[in-house]
Amino acid sequence: MSEAQTQEPAAKSRGWLIWLPLGLFVLLIVIAAFSLANPSDRVIPSKLVGQSLPEFDLPPAIEGSAGLKQADFADGKPKLLNVFASWCLPCIVEAPQLDQLAKSGVTIHGIAIRDRPDDVQAFLARNGNPYTRIGADDISAVQLSLGSSGVPETFVIDGEGKIVHQHIGEIRPEAVPLILEKLEEAGR
Amino acid sequence: MIAEIGLGLLWFAAALSVMQLGLGIMILRDRESASASAFAATLRPIAVIQGVMVALSFLCLIQIFWVTDLSVKLVATNSHSLKPWLYKLAGAWGNHEGSMLLWVTVMAVSGALVAMLERRISQAMMIATLAAQAFVSIGFYAFLLLSSNPFERLVPTPPEGAGLNPLLQDPGLAFHPPTLYFGYVGLSIAFSFAVGALVTREVGPTFARAMRPWVLGAWIFLTLGITAGSYWAYYELGWGGWWFWDPVENASLMPWLAATALLHSVTVLANRGALKAWTVMLAVVAFSMSMVGTFLVRSGVLTSVHAFAVDPERGSFILVLLAIYIGGALALFGLRASTVQEGAKFQFLSREAALVANNLLLMGILAIVLMGTLYPLVTEASGTKVSIGPPYFNPASAIFFIPMVLIMAVGPMLRWRKSDKAQLTAAAAAPLLAGAVALLLVVIFGSGAGILPTLGLALAATLAVASVMPLFRSKTNRASLPIWGMVVAHLGVAVTMAGMASESAFTKETLVASAPGESHQVADWTITLLAVEPVAGRNWTALEARLSAQRGEGEAIELAPQARMFSSPPTNTSEAALLTRWDGQLYAVLGERAPDGRWQLRLWWKPFVPLIWYGGIMIGFGGLLALIGRLFQLRRTRPIRKVEQASEPTGQTVPA
Numbered sequence: 001m002s003e004a005q006t007q008e009p010a011a012k013s014r015g016w017l018i019w020l021p022l023g024l025f026v027l028l029i030v031i032a033a034f035s036l037a038n039p040s041d042r043v044i045p046s047k048l049v050g051q052s053l054p055e056f057d058l059p060p061a062i063e064g065s066a067g068l069k070q071a072d073f074a075d076g077k078p079k080l081l082n083v084f085a086s087w088c089l090p091c092i093v094e095a096p097q098l099d100q101l102a103k104s105g106v107t108i109h110g111i112a113i114r115d116r117p118d119d120v121q122a123f124l125a126r127n128g129n130p131y132t133r134i135g136a137d138d139i140s141a142v143q144l145s146l147g148s149s150g151v152p153e154t155f156v157i158d159g160e161g162k163i164v165h166q167h168i169g170e171i172r173p174e175a176v177p178l179i180l181e182k183l184e185e186a187g188r
Numbered sequence: 189m190i191a192e193i194g195l196g197l198l199w200f201a202a203a204l205s206v207m208q209l210g211l212g213i214m215i216l217r218d219r220e221s222a223s224a225s226a227f228a229a230t231l232r233p234i235a236v237i238q239g240v241m242v243a244l245s246f247l248c249l250i251q252i253f254w255v256t257d258l259s260v261k262l263v264a265t266n267s268h269s270l271k272p273w274l275y276k277l278a279g280a281w282g283n284h285e286g287s288m289l290l291w292v293t294v295m296a297v298s299g300a301l302v303a304m305l306e307r308r309i310s311q312a313m314m315i316a317t318l319a320a321q322a323f324v325s326i327g328f329y330a331f332l333l334l335s336s337n338p339f340e341r342l343v344p345t346p347p348e349g350a351g352l353n354p355l356l357q358d359p360g361l362a363f364h365p366p367t368l369y370f371g372y373v374g375l376s377i378a379f380s381f382a383v384g385a386l387v388t389r390e391v392g393p394t395f396a397r398a399m400r401p402w403v404l405g406a407w408i409f410l411t412l413g414i415t416a417g418s419y420w421a422y423y424e425l426g427w428g429g430w431w432f433w434d435p436v437e438n439a440s441l442m443p444w445l446a447a448t449a450l451l452h453s454v455t456v457l458a459n460r461g462a463l464k465a466w467t468v469m470l471a472v473v474a475f476s477m478s479m480v481g482t483f484l485v486r487s488g489v490l491t492s493v494h495a496f497a498v499d500p501e502r503g504s505f506i507l508v509l510l511a512i513y514i515g516g517a518l519a520l521f522g523l524r525a526s527t528v529q530e531g532a533k534f535q536f537l538s539r540e541a542a543l544v545a546n547n548l549l550l551m552g553i554l555a556i557v558l559m560g561t562l563y564p565l566v567t568e569a570s571g572t573k574v575s576i577g578p579p580y581f582n583p584a585s586a587i588f589f590i591p592m593v594l595i596m597a598v599g600p601m602l603r604w605r606k607s608d609k610a611q612l613t614a615a616a617a618a619p620l621l622a623g624a625v626a627l628l629l630v631v632i633f634g635s636g637a638g639i640l641p642t643l644g645l646a647l648a649a650t651l652a653v654a655s656v657m658p659l660f661r662s663k664t665n666r667a668s669l670p671i672w673g674m675v676v677a678h679l680g681v682a683v684t685m686a687g688m689a690s691e692s693a694f695t696k697e698t699l700v701a702s703a704p705g706e707s708h709q710v711a712d713w714t715i716t717l718l719a720v721e722p723v724a725g726r727n728w729t730a731l732e733a734r735l736s737a738q739r740g741e742g743e744a745i746e747l748a749p750q751a752r753m754f755s756s757p758p759t760n761t762s763e764a765a766l767l768t769r770w771d772g773q774l775y776a777v778l779g780e781r782a783p784d785g786r787w788q789l790r791l792w793w794k795p796f797v798p799l800i801w802y803g804g805i806m807i808g809f810g811g812l813l814a815l816i817g818r819l820f821q822l823r824r825t826r827p828i829r830k831v832e833q834a835s836e837p838t839g840q841t842v843p844a
Contacts, residue, residue: 018525021469022518028480028562029511035565036487036503087348089265139729140753144760 053081053161054145058135061112061120068109068135076159078186080108080179082131083143085115086123088151094170095127101176102130106183110134113143113151154179158186191260191339194248198289198339201241201296202329205322208234212319216387219312228315232303235318238325239300246280246293249338253280258349261342262286268349278362284486284502285338287365291482292328294366294373298402299325302377309381309398310390317384324376327509335505364420368413368440372478374406375447379475382468383517386524391464396457399471401818403451408811410444415804426762426777428792430691430800433581438561439481442554446474449550451811452543460604462531462540466547469521476514477554483510484561537607542599549595552588557581586640593647593685596678597654618657623650630693637693644689652682669817677810684803690796701786711793713774714738718746720778720787728752730763733778733787737767749778773797 048054057069073079082098084091102108110131112120120134137143146155147166156165156179165182167175211231215224249262253276258264266286267279275282281290299321306314332338378399385395417440422430431437450470457467487503534540560576567574601615626649630642637645655678659667667675696711707716718734730752738744749765767774772795779788 018465019522021473022515022522025476025514025518029507029515031562031565032483032487032507032510035568036507089346140760 048147048163049166051163053157053163054142056135056142056145058111058137058142061110061115061134061136062117062124063121066133068111068133070161072109072133073157073161074159077107078159078164078183079157080106080183081146081155081157082108082110083113083146083148083151083153083155084110085113085151086119087115088113090170091123091152092127093172094152095130097171097173097176098130099128101179104180106180107132111137111142113137113140156182156186190248190251191257191341194245194252195337195339197241197245197248198329198333201238201245201292202326202333204234204238204241205296205325205329208238208322209319209326212315212322215315216312216319228311231315231318235296235303235321236300238322239297242289242293242296246289249286249289250277250280252339253277253286256349258347259341259343259345261340262338264342264346264349266349274359274362281365282362285332285336287369288328288332288336289338290366291369291373292325292332294369295321295325295328295376298373298377299380302380302402306398308394309384310388310394313384313388313390313395315384316387317380320380320383320387321377324380324513327513331502331505331509335502364413364416367409367416371406371408371410371413371440371447372443372475372482374402374409375443375471375475375478377402378406378450378471379513379517382471383520386468386520386528389524389527391468391528393458393461396454396467400451400454400458401815403447403454403471403474404811404815404818407444407447407451408808408815410440410447411804411808411811414440414444415801415808418804419801423764423766423775424761426764426790428697428764428775428777428790428794430688430797433557433560433577435561436485438557439485442481442557442561443474443477445550445554445557446470446477449547449554450474453547456540456543457531460532460534460540462534463544464531465521465525465528466544468525468528470547472514472517472521473551476510476517477558479506479510479514480558483507532605534604535606537602537609537612539599539602539604539607542595542602545595546592546599549588549592553585553592556584556588560584582640590643590647593651593681596681597651600658600674600678601654615654615657619650619654622653623647625649634693637689641689641693644685645693648682648686648689651685652679655679655682669820670814673810673812673814673817675810676813677807680803680806680808680810682803683799683806684801687796687799687801687803691794691800694795695797696793698789698791700789700791701782701784702789703786708789708791710774710791712740713791713793715747715776715789715791716744717787717789723750731778733776733789735765735776735789737774737776739769747774747776749776751778751780768798771795 053070053073055070058067060067073081080101098108108130110133112134115136115138117136120136124131135142143151146153146163148155150168152170154167154171155163156167158164164186165179167179171179208231211227211234215228215231218224252260252263253267254273256263256267256269256271256276258267258269262283262285263279266283267276271279279286281287299318302321303314303318309317381395381399381402385391414437417437418430421432421437422428450467450473453463453467453470456463483503483506486506560581563576564574597619598612598615602611623646627642627646630637630645634642634645655675658671659675698708698710700706700708702708702717704717704719707714709715714737716736716738718736720731720733723730723732730750732748732750735747735749736744737747745767747765747767750763752761752763762777765776767776772793775792775794777790779790781787
């Protein structure tokens with residue numbers, strides 16, 4: 001047995017074996033290219049989609065406005081719940097879309113995350129105020145209980161206070177039709 | 189202004205790399221002409237200047253982060269004026285653009301070092317290597333300048349930055365990415381050497397010796413990077429585990445596996461003139477794995493807790509780079525490998541054969557990890573989402589890992605070229621005895637340990653004894669530094685294995701809802717919740733639990749796990765409290781508050797778990813000893829190198 005000469009692996013059969021790495025690599029590239037062309041849904045959806053809003057009761061985020069509690073969503077009409085903050089840059093990007101939605105008759109409630117009343121006031125003065133009610137969530141407690149992990153995030157809530165859709169990140173113009181569609185579905 | 193200077197320097201460096209490639213090709217095509225030899229002398233200085241330019245550009249980026257210049261988009265989206273200075277600095281590379289600039293910097297500086305220091309290889313191979321390095325760099329420059337400009341301005345300037353991912357605000361992690369990058373990019377040098385050797389048909393011991401320190405250096409950084417990353421995940425994520433087979437973890441493990449194989453085969457080539465084609469291929473594979481890892485992490489095709497959120501456009505860019513470089517190198521390999529002469533012969537029972545077997549087993553593990561990482565992509569194409577975790581990876585990699593450890597134990601005791609059975613028996617006796625004793629002890633005393641952990645402990649004992657045997661093999665001459673390096677690194681593997689096996693076999697866990705004043709038991713520790721109080725740091729607030737931990741009748745020690753909340757961006761992290769004792773670690777995490785006011789506490793007693801990371805450090809330290817030994821040896825033997833080379837069975841082809 002010890003007489004058997006062992007060659008280096010790649011040298012054993014110098015033929016197709018040499019091209020094997022390239023073949024495997026091409027396969028890898030094909031898989032990767034395919035996954036790139038078909039991007040997967042990478043957002044982590046809230047586990048609460050399809051369930052009722054958790055119980056909460058937030059104080060008002062700006063002076064003279066109404067606070068926000070879970071019961072505010074149970075009046076039979078679908079609404080949007082927008083999680084935002086004055087220090088959040090993408091929130092500025094979505095402000096025009098929220099304004100447009102509010103003007104077309106959608107009720108939007110906001111939750112300001114870890115914010116100061118003055119800052120929220122200034123933010124709304126600069127970017128418009130689409131909100132009917134704004135609750136202040138100083139410790140992100142409600143945000144976390146909603147299963148939201150960042151700002152901004154927007155939830156479509158049906159008339160009974162059930163979450164039917166979650167939009168993660170800022171609402172860009174192209175996302176508005178889907179949100180309207182979900183609102184309409186929620187109203188049915 | 190600094191941002192514009194940085195960008196200008198980057199363009200300048202990119203132009204230099206184009207020049208470096210163009211000149212290199214020109215010289216190689218017509219080596220005899222007068223202009224070629226005139227230009228040949230300019231290639232090294234070009235590489236050096238390129239390295240300096242990029243380094244300065246990177247310094248510009250650091251300066252911008254240091255002063256928190258919010259008019260630069262990258263700073264505004266990744267930093268915050270209130271951030272501690274260390275994380276302001278780390279912010280420079282803790283994001284996609286900055287880390288790509290760091291990548292290019294390390295790559296160009298390494299190229300400059302090769303140009304300045306390397307004197308062994310022929311001029312033709314040096315030119316080919318520098319051209320190959322420039323070729324790879326160009327792609328990354330293009331990537332940075334065309335799709336990931338780190339110096340882009342933001343109009344209007346925001347009043348405050350968005351912050352850095354709080355999970356990354358940890359001293360360990362501030363230095364984790366650069367560590368891994370040094371590893372990845374060190375492998376790019378090995379790759380360039382391989383391409384240079386293929387182009388000039390000089391695949392031989394000289395090539396292996398030139399490449400070896402770079403492989404060793406890269407491997408040390410990868411080892412330490414992975415070890416640090418694992419420890420970070422262990423204490424920062426708060427789930428008590430140290431390895432999750434997360435795609436990002438796998439992205440760093442795969443090049444490490446390839447580099448480990450390369451490290452061993454390059455030694456065979458340097459010392460014995462064997463394994464030529466195999467070594468070249470491993471050099472290509474090792475860097476490929478760095479790039480594949482980068483692609484997986486950056487393209488967004490895989491979901492991971494700590495992947496950079498990057499758009500598919502950038503993913504496509506890296507994929508194209510990947511296709512050009514790796515595809516090109518493998519095609520070159522296919523064309524040229526058949527012309528690489530077969531190396532020195534060796535027999536079935538020899539140290540070379542043991543190294544080949546281990547190389548193949550390492551590649552087997554690599555294949556397992558690669559398949560497991562890519563499998564979700566394949567199934568997703570058919571519409572099903574799957575997540576592959578420890579239930580696949582652990583047993584599948586163990587199939588290769590267990591025989592590998594056994595061969596690792598006896599391999600170093602075998603002779604080069606030809607060994608005999610008597611030698612094998614002598615080498616295997618003591619380690620196998622140690623393994624059998626360990627197995628017996630675990631079966632008798634370690635009730636309930638699973639099959640794999642039990643086997644792991646026995647193998648660790650076998651390997652530990654076997655690792656130190658080479659020190660006693662030759663009584664006549666003292667063991668050299670590289671031998672010491674091997675001993676320490678192999679012993680480190682045994683230590684890590686013992687830690688892993690012990691952790692998975694003997695960990696005790698308790699999950700309780702606790703009110704202040706209540707006590708709980710985990711292993712032989714009594715943990716009492718004293719209070720939960722809010723505390724504030726510079727850019728975070730936290731709830732901190734004060735726990736008192738008492739072992740038996742011993743002194744009570746206070747622990748303070750925190751649930752931290754960072755304000756921008758709002759993120760919650762868990763700061764586990766760790767109490768290290770010689771025989772293990774107590775691990776406490778503060779969880780959520782139950783509606784009835786009690787606090788969730790997770791408590792673990794993990795016997796000997798720190799061995800996992802001590803072993804990792806030992807492995808890296810072993811590599812360092814070998815590297816120092818190699819560099820020192822090099823200096824010492826330089827005058828007689830010619831003689832030594834001539835007497836070797838190199839089988840080297842004459843450069844055309």
